Amino acid sequence: MNKHASAEIKAARIQGGVATDQRHDSAHKHVTGTAIYIDDMPEPAGLLHGCLGLSTVAHGTIRDMDLSGVRAAPGVVDVLTGADMPASNDISPTGRHDEPVLAEGKVEFFGQPIFAVIAETREQARRACRLARVVYDEEPFIIDVWDIDRRAGKVVTPPLTLKRGDAAAAIAAAPRRLKGSMRMGGQDHFYLEGHIALAIPGEDKDVTVISSTQHPSEVQHMVAHVLGVPSHAVTVEVRRMGGGFGGKETQGNQFAAIAAVAAKKLGRAVKIRPDRDDDMTATGKRHDFVVDYEVGFDDDGNILGVDYLYAARCGFSSDLSGPVTDRALFHCDNTYYYPAVQAQSAPLYTNTVSNTAFRGFGGPQGMVGCERVIDEVAFAVGKDPLEIRKLNFYGTTDRNVTPYHQKVEDNIVHRIVAELEESSEYARRRREIAAFNASSPVIKRGLALTPLKFGISFTATHFNQAGALVHVYADGSVHLNHGGTEMGQGLYVKVAQVVAEEFQIDIDQVKITATTTGKVPNTSATAASSGSDLNGMAAQAAARAIRDRLRDFAAEKYGVPLEQIEFLPNRVRVGNQEIPFGELTQQAYMARVQLSATGFYKTPKVRWDRDKGEGHPFYYFAYGAACAEVSIDTLTGEYMVERVDILHETGRSLNRAIDLGQIEGGFIQGMGWLTTEELVWDDKGRLRTHAPSTYKIPLASDRPKVFNVTLADWPENHEPTIHRSKAVGEPPFMLAMSVLHALSDAVASVADHRVCPRLDAPATPERVLMAVERLRREAAN
Known part of the structure; x- marks a missing residue:
């Protein structure tokens, strides 16, 4: 390279760095229909299809389950029940062992999966499911938390109490006080792409699961747990989801586990994609809440003390109801200061599907409850x-x-x-x-x-961590992988912008690759609005490690001090010359400089007792x-x-x-x-x-x-x-x-x-x- 860069290189500017308006990396594919989702992927030879058989009572004991007609139906290869899970019939994300893969003996909500049909075609599997003959001894059931004692109802996980000052005394001493209750409903995630999992058996204990999940590592651990194999035997991959909103943080575990069990048992790839009705019936939703409140205030409207009870319809198992109801309490203040406050959660058991994460994760319910109190005070004064x-x-x-x-x-x-x-x-x-x-x-x-x-x-403090893997190839192109998942929110392009900024290269030089547990292990869910914060920092750390190696190499090769090396748009200034980025990386490769690095980040300051x-x-x-x-x-x-x-x-x-x-x-x-x-x-x-x-x-x-x-x-x-x-x-x-x-x-x-x-x-x-x-x-x- 000549000492003086060409006019074209000098005039170049980085396209797509941080703080620039970049379109979503898949936007053009979304609108043209070329974005590949799991159901668009070429099907492996011999692919089988699964369908879940759902309970038809809200609460009861299974007295008899005759699946002979199901097994004899056209195209059926196998029928799985809870007894067919190799090592464990549990996929509780909190380790409370209260959520079976397939219900055994007892059902706790209408639509609970109790068996799975594996057939040659999806239509055959769906038709066969209807041939089951199940007899139940029905039991009383609870649907609505409005109808029960919210302070004494059965809980699915230990409640939380937040307290500062003496709320009862402050309310009693206040010039004015009032109390009331508010209901707010739940919400279905209604993602465009429903739940789906494709399991491909490998040799030995290995299985690859392509899953529509926000938490690949959890799917990996759950599948390994159910199969009774080490986590290293399970690889989970996610390129994109057609929406998640929290509904794919834990709810994908069940579909992935069943597909993987069937695939390993039968030695054939298995895909499960429930239709919209079954998906909405059998998967969790936003928690609906009843908020009981009492507030003391003065004639001007200053709140002096407040007492809240946030009761949530959690469903039959714990799922994420503990942290969801905790976060509701964390937001019972919104933007308001309470001189004295007591707030309690009541994560109540009901005979409904187990509710789960949804955008805001309890925070919206917490805020809506406290804004009702603001309204009450305003009308009172x-x-x-x-x-x-x-x-x-x-x-x-x-x-x-x-x-x-x-x-x-x-x-x-x-x-x-x-x-x-x-x-x-x-x-x-x-x-x-x-x-x-x-x-x-x-x-x-x-x-x-x-x-x-x-x-x-x-x-949950331990989730505040992320990893990333960055490769720079000899031609200067970059391969990026991290633990975050893309569900349409633009995480991939944001993290790519961070990497492009570090190397000062155009964003089209950064290849965004599917999230996989085989590259970045022990990832956290893409949730809690932390995707860019965590994965961006991890990717930045990896890119900076490579950039520093390139700087050290250039300083040694060209005999200039480090301070005279500067990364400019698509080039590097080394002393009094400018070298295209791809040329410097080629030189570094020839000199055996490592051009790959992992990055890691953990959020500082956070702690919670x-x-x-x-x-x-x-x-x-x-x-x-x-x-x-x-x-x-x-x-x-x-x-x-x-x-x-x-x-x-x-x-x-x-x-x-x-x-x-x-x-x-x-x-x-x-x-x-x-x-x-x-x-x-x-x-x-x-x-x-x-x-x-x-x-x-x-x-x-x-x-x-x-x-x-x-x-x-x-x-x-x-x-x-x-x-x-x-x-x-x-x-x-x-x-x-x-x-x-x-x-x-x-x-x-x-x-x-x-x-x-x-x-x-x-x-x-x-x-x-x-x-x-x-x-x-x-x-x-």
């Missing part, structure tokens, strides 16, 4: 709820200790809310809406501005606020979301385009949870909303007519996260609280805002109409 919110905010130098005794040291909620209040013209619109409602007998409008503070980190209810469970907090305006028809309960303004902070965003998409999508998904998505069980314990025909996710027509989303561009993460960015996966979901409270505000207008509507979620048109009628009756009395 006759003030705008926004005034009460601002009055009770955490302070910046004092009034900053949470119920779990962590200090809020990065509080920016005051500025976030002030900027949104101004940009959304909240005060002017509040006056205009009041005038409109006064002259409109049928259509009423409502307005609400709600803030959020969301803790970022796994509360659950027994004491104290610690520092979150590395930092993410903040945002949303202002929503709605209109309701008081004769039918129908409503429209007229306008939404969002201001959300992401620190120094790694990719604004991706982050904006996450905020918009998270908000709409949250709006669906709080308005249209309703889970209904009948008197036999059957889930009746188990298909798109009966379960209503938001449509394009449900989106806000005006939808303004802005990233706060002034804050940077005060903690040294990856390029000072902040998590953005889960927090925006909770911005949708503004829609629920805007609906409540519209309902309240029929009684001149004298009565708190106590509008439960989901606020379906039916519930809105019932609330309108109730308030009219109460106002008349």
Whole structure:
């Protein structure tokens, strides 16, 4: 290479580094249908298909199970029951041994898998499942936690109590106090790609499982546990998922385990892909909650003490209900300081599918409960709820200790809310809406501005770790692998941007490869909004190790000091010359320099003592606020979301385009949870909303007519996260609280805002109409 770089190289700029707007790496494949999901993969020779046989009672003992007709059905190769699991019939993710692969002897919810058919075709397996003859001795069952003693009900995992100060004494001494209860429903994940697993048997004890999972290492460990083999015998691979939202953190274990057992037993590849009805019936959902609350406050609306009980419908087993209900308590404060507080969880056993992780992981339920308390106080003292919110905010130098005794040291909620209040013209619109409602007998409008503070980190401290593997090939191209999974959220492109930034090369030189336990072991779930934080830091560490080796090599080869070596866009300045990156890597390869490295990262500062209810469970907090305006028809309960303004902070965003998409999508998904998505069980314990025909996710027509989303561009993460960015996966979901409270505000207008509507979620048109009628009756009395 000449000492002087060509004009083209000098003019080059890195394409796709950190803090640039890059499209999702698979976006063009998604819209053209060329993105390969598991069911798109070429099928191995001799592939068999599995289908699950589901129970038809909500609770009972299996007296007799005749599967002879199933076994004799056309195309059936084998039928598996719990007794056929080689080493263990348990896939409990918490080690409580309460979740069988296939139920044996006893069933605990309607739709629980009790056997699996393995057949030549998927259609044959599905048809054969219907030929089972099962006789049950039915037992009483519990479906709804509203109907039981929430303080004495059976729990699936030990409850948690958070306590600071004497809440009972503070409430008793308060000038004013009130109590109430709120219900909020669950939510189906409704991913575009349902659960699916493809198991391919290998030699000896080996098996490869291609799984639609957010937690490849857990699938690996569960499959190994069920088969009775070491983890090294099981390789789990995930290139992409068609949505996860938490529903594929633990729920994929069952499908992977059954497919792997069948594959090893029969010596043939096995795929299991349940249809949508079976998927929705047999897999866990967001926990629905009942929140009982009592609050003491003064005449101005200052909260002096509060007592919460968060009772959750957990289902028949523990799954992740312990940490989910814990996180609900961690967010029972949202952005508000309580001088005295007691909060208790009640993770209750019910004869329903075991509920599981869902975007926000209990945090949304915690916040919705506390925002109800804010509304109650506001109506009691006759003030705008926004005034009460601002009055009770955490302070910046004092009034900053949470119920779990962590200090809020990065509080920016005051500025976030002030900027949104101004940009959304909240005060002017509040006056205009009041005038409109006064002259409109049928259509009423409502307005609400709600803030959020969301803790970022796994509360299970050991999950706050990640690994990555980076190869630089001799031609300068880069191979990237890490423990995070891609479910459409843009994690892969963000981490690739981090690696491109370290080497100062164009992002198209970085090859993003499927997540696999064979390359990066002992990974954490891609959850808790930590994917970029953890895997970005791990990949950065690996890239920097290689970059430092290249710098050392160049300094030695060209006889220049290290400070005279600089990585520039697609080239490296060495002394007074510039060398293309690919040329330097070729030279390093010829000189036997190692061009591969692993990286590792563990989140600092986090600690949590659950027994004491104290610690520092979150590395930092993410903040945002949303202002929503709605209109309701008081004769039918129908409503429209007229306008939404969002201001959300992401620190120094790694990719604004991706982050904006996450905020918009998270908000709409949250709006669906709080308005249209309703889970209904009948008197036999059957889930009746188990298909798109009966379960209503938001449509394009449900989106806000005006939808303004802005990233706060002034804050940077005060903690040294990856390029000072902040998590953005889960927090925006909770911005949708503004829609629920805007609906409540519209309902309240029929009684001149004298009565708190106590509008439960989901606020379906039916519930809105019932609330309108109730308030009219109460106002008349």
